[in-house]
Amino acid sequence: MSPQSALLLADIFDRWRLQLPDPIVNWLTPVWILCVGAAAGLLLTAVLWGVLRLLSAIPGIGTLADEPTTSRVAIVVLSIVFLGLSIGIYQGTRRAQAAAPAAGAAAQPAPQPANPQDRIWGWGGAAVGCFLLAVALVTLVSRRALAETRIAIREGVLWPLFVVGTVLACGSLFGLVLIRKPTELLESLVRGPALWMAGTTSVPIDLPAPPDQFADPAQQEIRVNFRKDEIRSLIVKSDQHVRVRTEPFDSQTDPSLVVTLDVPAGEEKTWLRDQAGANPFREAIVTKLYAKNLSTAKAHVDVTPILKVAYPEMSLVPILAVAMAGVFFIYLLLRAAFPKLSAVALATAKSDIAQPIYLILFVIGLFAIVLFVVIPYNTFGDDIKQLKDSGLSLILVLAVIQSVWAASTSVADEVEGKTALTVLSKPVSRRAFILGKFTGIAWSVGLMVAILGVWLLIWVAYKPIYDFREGGYEINHQQQNTDPTWHDCHREMVQIVPGLVLVYLEALVIAALSVAISTRLPTLANFIISFAIYVLGHLTPLLVQSQVVANQLPPIIFFGRLIATVLPVLDHFNIQASVAAGVNVPTVYLLWSLVYCALYSTVAMLLALTLFEDRDLA
Numbered sequence: 001m002s003p004q005s006a007l008l009l010a011d012i013f014d015r016w017r018l019q020l021p022d023p024i025v026n027w028l029t030p031v032w033i034l035c036v037g038a039a040a041g042l043l044l045t046a047v048l049w050g051v052l053r054l055l056s057a058i059p060g061i062g063t064l065a066d067e068p069t070t071s072r073v074a075i076v077v078l079s080i081v082f083l084g085l086s087i088g089i090y091q092g093t094r095r096a097q098a099a100a101p102a103a104g105a106a107a108q109p110a111p112q113p114a115n116p117q118d119r120i121w122g123w124g125g126a127a128v129g130c131f132l133l134a135v136a137l138v139t140l141v142s143r144r145a146l147a148e149t150r151i152a153i154r155e156g157v158l159w160p161l162f163v164v165g166t167v168l169a170c171g172s173l174f175g176l177v178l179i180r181k182p183t184e185l186l187e188s189l190v191r192g193p194a195l196w197m198a199g200t201t202s203v204p205i206d207l208p209a210p211p212d213q214f215a216d217p218a219q220q221e222i223r224v225n226f227r228k229d230e231i232r233s234l235i236v237k238s239d240q241h242v243r244v245r246t247e248p249f250d251s252q253t254d255p256s257l258v259v260t261l262d263v264p265a266g267e268e269k270t271w272l273r274d275q276a277g278a279n280p281f282r283e284a285i286v287t288k289l290y291a292k293n294l295s296t297a298k299a300h301v302d303v304t305p306i307l308k309v310a311y312p313e314m315s316l317v318p319i320l321a322v323a324m325a326g327v328f329f330i331y332l333l334l335r336a337a338f339p340k341l342s343a344v345a346l347a348t349a350k351s352d353i354a355q356p357i358y359l360i361l362f363v364i365g366l367f368a369i370v371l372f373v374v375i376p377y378n379t380f381g382d383d384i385k386q387l388k389d390s391g392l393s394l395i396l397v398l399a400v401i402q403s404v405w406a407a408s409t410s411v412a413d414e415v416e417g418k419t420a421l422t423v424l425s426k427p428v429s430r431r432a433f434i435l436g437k438f439t440g441i442a443w444s445v446g447l448m449v450a451i452l453g454v455w456l457l458i459w460v461a462y463k464p465i466y467d468f469r470e471g472g473y474e475i476n477h478q479q480q481n482t483d484p485t486w487h488d489c490h491r492e493m494v495q496i497v498p499g500l501v502l503v504y505l506e507a508l509v510i511a512a513l514s515v516a517i518s519t520r521l522p523t524l525a526n527f528i529i530s531f532a533i534y535v536l537g538h539l540t541p542l543l544v545q546s547q548v549v550a551n552q553l554p555p556i557i558f559f560g561r562l563i564a565t566v567l568p569v570l571d572h573f574n575i576q577a578s579v580a581a582g583v584n585v586p587t588v589y590l591l592w593s594l595v596y597c598a599l600y601s602t603v604a605m606l607l608a609l610t611l612f613e614d615r616d617l618a
Contacts, residue, residue, distance in 0.1 A: 022483055023465045025179055029486035030313070030461045030493050032175035033185070034454070037317040038168035041324025048325060049149065056143045065142040065336070078134035079127075086126050136333050145336035152335055156346050157353070157447045158328065164451060165324060179486075184229075188311040189318070191230070195307050202304040207242060207293035219249050222289040222303055228281040229310035236261050237268040240299035244291045246280045265295060313490045327446075334439065340428050344436025345443065352406045352444040361398045365452045368394055373459050373466060384463045388496050389576045391456040396503045398452070399445050403511035404530045406441045411518035412526060415615065434515065434608050438601075441511045446504060453500040461493040498585035499575060505597040506573035510534060512604035513568070519612040536563055537570030568600050 020028075056062035064071050139145060153162055176182050203224055210217040222244070236244050246259045259280045261269040273279070293299045309315075335342040352358060369391055377386040411434075414420040424433060464484035514530045521529070540563055572593060575585055 020178060023469070026483060026486040026489055027462045027465050028175060029179045030490035031458055032172060032179050032182075033313060033316055033490065034320070034457060034493075035168040035170075035172035035175060036186070036314075037320030038165045038324065039172040040317050040321035042165055042169055044321045045325045045328050048329070049146070052141050053146055055141050056146055061141055062143040064138050065145070071138050074138050075131070075134045078137060079131045082130035082133055083127055086130060136329065139333055139336050140329060142336060145332060148335060149332065152332055156331070156349050157443045158331055160353075160447060161324075161327065161450065164454065168454075185311050185314055188309045188314040191227075192309045192315070195230070195309060200304060200306060202302045205291070205301050205303070207240075207291060207299040207301060209296055209298050210293060217292045217294060220291050220293070222291055222301070224286060224289055224303065224305060226286055226305045226307055227310070228279055228284050228286055230307045231279075231281065231286070231305055232273050232308045233306040234259070234261070234271040235268060235304040235306065236263050236270075236301065237304075238263045238299050238301045239266055240293060240295035240297055241265050242291055242293055242295070242299050242301055244289055244301070244303070246286075246289060248290050249292065263301075313487065313494075316490075316494060331443075338432070340432045341436040341439060344423070344428065344433055345439035348406070348410050348437050348440025349443040349447075351410065352402070352441065353447070355405075355409070357405055358402065358444070358448070361402055362448065362451070365394060365398050365448075366455055369452070369456050369459055373463055376470075383467050384460070384492055387460060387463050388492075388499070388579055391460070392496060392499045392503055392576050392579065395449060395452050395456065395500070396506060399449050399503060399507035400510050400530075400534060402448055403441055403445050403507050404514045404527055406444060407437070407511060407514035407518045407530075408523035408526045410437050410441065411515055412522050415519070416522065430612055431609055434519070434612055435605065438512060438515050438605060438608075441515065442508055445507050445511060449500060449504045449507065453503075456496065456500075457493050460496060461489040464488050464492055495584070496579050498590055499579040501590055502573040502575060502593055505593055506570055508597055509568050509570065509573075509600050509604070512601040512608075516604050516608035516611060519608050519615060533567055534570065537568050538574060540564050540567065540569045540571060572596060 064074050152158060179185075203222060205220070205222050207220050236242075242263050244261045244263065247253050251258070257278060257280055259271050261271055263269045289303065291301060334345070372387050372390045372394075377383045411420075414423075420433065424430060428436075468484055510530060510533070513533055514526055517526045517529050575589075578585060
């Protein structure tokens with residue numbers, strides 16, 4: 001988008017913008033970013049589906065999944081191609097990082113070489129990911145799979161997710177007249193990839209030696225080109241003593257508003273931007289800096305601006321868009337690759353959603369989250385932490401209740417009521433029956449976590465505004481008497497996203513165990529055992545720690561080891577304290593939690609298949 005077009009759109013939006021109070025605008029801005037992510041997710045899903053549709057129209061490609069030999073060859077070839085592209089992107093990124101200086105690099109130690117074991121795990125995971133991507137592409141490009149898209153959207157959990165996504169997308173359009181500077185926020189989505197592709201470049205310049213060593217050296221201009229709101233630091237390196245300023249040396253501007261770097265010979269100076277302070281650059285696009293050569297010899301100067309997007313909060317948009325597209329295509333992939341399993345899963349999910357308890361749990365969750373906002377926790381400024389912890393715990397408990405109830409009604413009750421025998425009399429194997437039940441429960445629980453999670457995000461963004469009005473949030477703002485900005489609301493909102501992911505993973509583990517228990521035991525026994533596992537799974541670290549206590553009784557040691565070996569360590573998914581305290585959760589931790597959830601759920605499913613294989617259904 002050109003600067004003229006951006007100014008024109010900004011003028012239009014400012015003319016039609018509703019004049020709302022600043023606290024309301026600060027709350028609605030992160031919510032609008034969430035809505036933009038939903039709109040981008042719908043758009044990305046439509047674009048990818050259109051690409052697959054065009055590929056399927058090519059003769060021979062749309063029927064790859066129908067021919068086993070050809071599909072295997074295509075999967076192998078695509079896996080190699082994807083892995084080669086991954087290696088190329090990785091190597092290019094490493095070379096760019098090695099060539100580009102970082103702010104404050106002189107004060108930081110050199111990065112240590114990667115651990116060979118970590119490198120093996122990384123490339124192994126990349127190879128598996130490329131293989132799975134190839135399998136998904138070959139399966140989804142099938143004409144038969146794409147022809148069932150409309151039916152897949154109208155049935156199961158995709159329809160309520162589509163409705164929620166559409167409502168949020170409409171909110172993104174309505175928010176254009178509610179928030180401030182929407183064009184600048186949207187422009188950050190384009191500027192992010194552009195800055196990443198451009199990398200970090202230095203601007204070299206030679207400053208001539210002063211003709212007279214006793215005279216004031218002449219001022220020289222350094223031609224640069226960067227945006228005022230994107231500059232994060234400025235690195236100046238010179239082989240002679242120079243001085244660099246953001247304003248002309250004869251300028252009468254307040255010195256506190258001007259950056260002056262005095263660089264000795266052979267050294268490097270770095271200016272770091274203070275986000276809370278004033279920006280020392282006046283023009284929207286900075287085109288020149290000013291320098292003087294204070295030595296008696298010719299000086300070679302390298303000026304390196306370190307740039308980042310003006311609004312990094314917009315990174316939530318592509319993450320949410322990819323997540324929405326991923327859910328849609330995973331659903332289509334399961335439907336195309338495992339039709340019998342998907343039929344059982346669809347029936348299970350529709351039955352679970354239609355149950356009155358599902359609606360009751362939803363209403364409880366929606367009402368309680370709003371209630372948590374206004375409850376006075378009396379924590380002297382930490383009420384928002386209590387809201388995060390209470391909200392995540394509530395969603396977890398509701399998801400666990402729903403998963404255990406669904407497993408009991410869809411497996412145990414159907415076995416006792418002879419409904420399972422009717423299903424298995426059709427060309428549906430016992431393996432497809434059990435795995436389909438678990439998949440259907442996973443979809444219904446995922447729908448609950450997704451909707452309640454979005455509801456929690458919206459109200460967590462509002463909590464700083466509410467607490468400030470109640471006189472509690474200024475403690476976290478260093479006693480500043482100003483309303484929390486939309487950056488503060490956004491930061492508080494996105495910090496609970498990893499917690500929502502781990503809540504869903506923990507609910508999946510409980511659901512897998514509940515399905516295994518339901519193959520042999522009725523509903524009441526399933527509830528008792530499942531919630532006992534839930535409690536003991538969170539107490540496992542304490543039980544293991546008790547083994548190191550001196551003079552511990554042997555039965556307690558044996559019981560602790562047994563619990564730690566057999567039952568899942570659910571405390572791995574419990575990071576509510578870190579999320580509530582605002583500690584960032586690494587992506588690697590989420591990936592390892594996903595691996596743990598997949599492994600334990602697989603073990604639970606194998607146990608369920610073993611118990612159900614010789615179950616007499618007559």
